[in-house]
Amino acid sequence: MNTSDQLIIFDTTLRDGEQSPGASMNQDEKVRIAKALERLRVDIIEAGFPIASQGDFEAVQAVAAVVQDSRVCALARALDTDIIRASEALKQANASRIHTFIATSKIHMERKLKMTPDMVVEQAVKAVKLARKYTDDVEFSPEDAGRSEFEFLCRVIEAVIAAGARTINVPDTVGYNIPQQFGTLIRRLRERIPNSDQAIFSVHCHNDLGLATANSLAAVLEGARQVECTINGLGERAGNAALEEVVMTVRTRQDLFPCNSRIDTTQIMACSRLVSNITGFPVQPNKAVVGANAFAHESGIHQDGVLKHRETYEIMRAQDVGLSANRMVLGKHSGRHAFKNRLQQLGIDFSIEDELNSAFRRFKELADKKHEIFDEDLQALISDTKLALANERIKLLSLRVCSETGELPNAKVVLMLDGEVRTSNDNGSGPVDAVFRAIEVIVQSQALLKLYLVNAITSGSDAQGEVTVRLEKGGRIVNGQGSDTDILIASAKAYINACNHLMDTDARQHPQIGDV
Ligand code: KIV
Numbered sequence: 001m002n003t004s005d006q007l008i009i010f011d012t013t014l015r016d017g018e019q020s021p022g023a024s025m026n027q028d029e030k031v032r033i034a035k036a037l038e039r040l041r042v043d044i045i046e047a048g049f050p051i052a053s054q055g056d057f058e059a060v061q062a063v064a065a066v067v068q069d070s071r072v073c074a075l076a077r078a079l080d081t082d083i084i085r086a087s088e089a090l091k092q093a094n095a096s097r098i099h100t101f102i103a104t105s106k107i108h109m110e111r112k113l114k115m116t117p118d119m120v121v122e123q124a125v126k127a128v129k130l131a132r133k134y135t136d137d138v139e140f141s142p143e144d145a146g147r148s149e150f151e152f153l154c155r156v157i158e159a160v161i162a163a164g165a166r167t168i169n170v171p172d173t174v175g176y177n178i179p180q181q182f183g184t185l186i187r188r189l190r191e192r193i194p195n196s197d198q199a200i201f202s203v204h205c206h207n208d209l210g211l212a213t214a215n216s217l218a219a220v221l222e223g224a225r226q227v228e229c230t231i232n233g234l235g236e237r238a239g240n241a242a243l244e245e246v247v248m249t250v251r252t253r254q255d256l257f258p259c260n261s262r263i264d265t266t267q268i269m270a271c272s273r274l275v276s277n278i279t280g281f282p283v284q285p286n287k288a289v290v291g292a293n294a295f296a297h298e299s300g301i302h303q304d305g306v307l308k309h310r311e312t313y314e315i316m317r318a319q320d321v322g323l324s325a326n327r328m329v330l331g332k333h334s335g336r337h338a339f340k341n342r343l344q345q346l347g348i349d350f351s352i353e354d355e356l357n358s359a360f361r362r363f364k365e366l367a368d369k370k371h372e373i374f375d376e377d378l379q380a381l382i383s384d385t386k387l388a389l390a391n392e393r394i395k396l397l398s399l400r401v402c403s404e405t406g407e408l409p410n411a412k413v414v415l416m417l418d419g420e421v422r423t424s425n426d427n428g429s430g431p432v433d434a435v436f437r438a439i440e441v442i443v444q445s446q447a448l449l450k451l452y453l454v455n456a457i458t459s460g461s462d463a464q465g466e467v468t469v470r471l472e473k474g475g476r477i478v479n480g481q482g483s484d485t486d487i488l489i490a491s492a493k494a495y496i497n498a499c500n501h502l503m504d505t506d507a508r509q510h511p512q513i514g515d516v
């Protein structure tokens with residue numbers, strides 16, 4: 001594939017995706033997702049915003065150290081401090097990129113940056129030149145390009161290309177554009193800017209009007225050759241363009257698109273589930289490509305058609321997105337070796353023997369309750385094991401719930417809080433309510449429960465339930481997840497997981513808020 005035929009896939013699940021309220025991930029989770037993205041053959045992984053916090057810095061470092069086949073990118077505002085920090089975090093990367101940005105719309109320059117257009121151009125150029133001292137691969141984004149004045153956008157882009165930017169990313173930061181308009185913008189920029197042939201044009205679309213994928217694809221038809229996207233469309237507010245939608249559209253409509261990506265589409269489903277499992281953002285059943293119903297045919301006419309000839313109602317094959325991977329992979333009699341092997345295939349390594357032993361013990365316990373263990377079960381089990389081993393302030397030691405017709409449900413919970421064993425007991429209007437109240441007696445988070453969701457990880461009544469809990473306190477939103485074949489235990493784990501996140505006070509800077 002020559003460069004003009006290749007559509008570069010730039011995944012920003014670990015950066016913009018993490019900006020979804022409550023979707024923060026720890027270092028270990030980011031590394032697991034990065035490995036899954038590498039298996040997916042993503043070209044570039046935006047691993048984070050190193051200046052945001054020490055945790056972000058270390059997570060980018062950890063991703064840079066393990067990823068071999070994808071380029072690892074770090075975000076930096078157009079500031080010396082940010083760029084130097086990004087370059088330090090990327091030191092161990094096999095291939096690295098610094099992505100620097102500054103806002104170019106009138107409203108952002110006047111109201112947020114309080115800078116004149118001349119100052120913005122000067123700062124953008126200075127930032128790109130500094131970034132080029134650390135790497136040849138520098139990407140520049142004029143933030144809020146979708147609402148920027150065209151002539152000014154041309155001026156900034158021409159200047160940063162001359163300064164050494166090799167990718168120009170055009171963000172529709174607030175998801176304001178519509179497809180024809182956005183496609184035209186990309187074409188006009190490429191036509192008007194004299195040195196535009198020295199850079200690859202990229203797009204980064206937000207989904208506020210539900211148009212992120214459509215806008216990205218319209219831009220590709222007009223010459224953009226990089227799309228920035230996220231797994232499951234995760235991202236700030238309504239999210240970013242969904243990787244799976246962009247990739248599968250371009251692949252399915254090769255009659256229209258003059259390019260294609262290198263993505264191994266059979267990894268899409270596994271990656272989607274992993275991201276949903278780690279972030280606690282469930283995938284809606286009717287979500288394109290990765291939703292539970294995406295390949296399910298309900299109506300009799302459709303079922304009949306598909307059985308006679310699949311293409312009557314299906315434009316993609318379920319196997320092509322990795323759906324057939326939902327098969328039994330391990331069972332009660334599987335040994336430690338098979339277990340370890342399967343985890344390695346899923347990109348999960350336990351460097352510490354004790355951790356592997358603990359995961360294997362949990363696997364055996366699960367296999368006793370549920371005789372078919374799928375990849376999805378393993379992913380949930382690993383998240384659970386890692387949580388249990390992590391240095392969390394609150395841990396669940398035991399739970400007993402009584403629920404009987406005509407009686408108020410009661411829960412007795414034993415927790416470890418900061419190393420001390422604590423017991424409590426409470427009633428609730430239902431068993432889940434009783435569990436959460438009993439936990440609250442000890443933890444006293446006083447947070448508001450914003451979301452409670454149960455999802456069966458696989459099919460069958462012996463499936464593990466995966467519970468998502470979203471809590472809000474003082475404007476801060478956190479998600480928690482837990483899984484178990486017993487959904488009350490899964491609920492307790494999810495609530496405790498969310499409380500642990502609330503207690504984590506690693507203060508992060510938001511990349512797009514505040515002064516430059
Ligand atoms: O939406 C946006 O403008 C961004 C930039 C940092 C590229 O996320």
Ligand code: ZN
Nearest residue numbers: 016173204236
């Ligand atoms: Zn964004």
